[in-house]
Amino acid sequence: MSLTLLLADLPRLLEDIVGSVLEGADVVLIRGRTDGDLAKAARAAGADVVVVSRPDPADLACVDPAMARLAGLTVLAMAPEAQTACLHRCHCQTVRVGEVSATGVLTALRAADAVPV
Numbered sequence: 001m002s003l004t005l006l007l008a009d010l011p012r013l014l015e016d017i018v019g020s021v022l023e024g025a026d027v028v029l030i031r032g033r034t035d036g037d038l039a040k041a042a043r044a045a046g047a048d049v050v051v052v053s054r055p056d057p058a059d060l061a062c063v064d065p066a067m068a069r070l071a072g073l074t075v076l077a078m079a080p081e082a083q084t085a086c087l088h089r090c091h092c093q094t095v096r097v098g099e100v101s102a103t104g105v106l107t108a109l110r111a112a113d114a115v116p117v
Contacts (some may be wrong), residue, residue, distance in 0.1 A: 003109060004028045006047035008038075014053055021102045038064045049109060060092055067092060 005027050007015050021027055034041040034052065042050050054063045061068040071092040078085040097108045 002026050002028050003049065003106075004045070004047045006030045006032055006042060006050045008034045008041055008050055009052045011053060018051060022105070023028050025102050025106055027106070038067065046097065058096070060094065061062040098106060098113075 003026065005022065007018060007029060008031075009017065015031065021033070023029060030045045032045055034050065038050050038052070041047075042059060052063065055073045056062040060071060064076060070090040075088045076085060077088060095108065097104060099105075099107075
């Protein structure tokens, strides 16, 4: 199954490099912009993964402030009659990609379960 990547907010040269390296590697590449909302851009593009460029890629607040605010949030949702309830936890995980190459990036994405089932 192919992986859909949204290339967004990348400098043109970096977008070209990432696009040419990953093209044909069982991925669908979509080029676009996030306009400050990664989740909305991902949904609109039908993307499994959004690839962006940020000054500090290790800092989630720098990558996406909205996602950073949700990290660690727990919500208990209850039915109006209190017959059922579900606990939802927003969990963000940061994993440094060891080898920034087509093989290294695809391996990291697949190991992180980014590929839809």
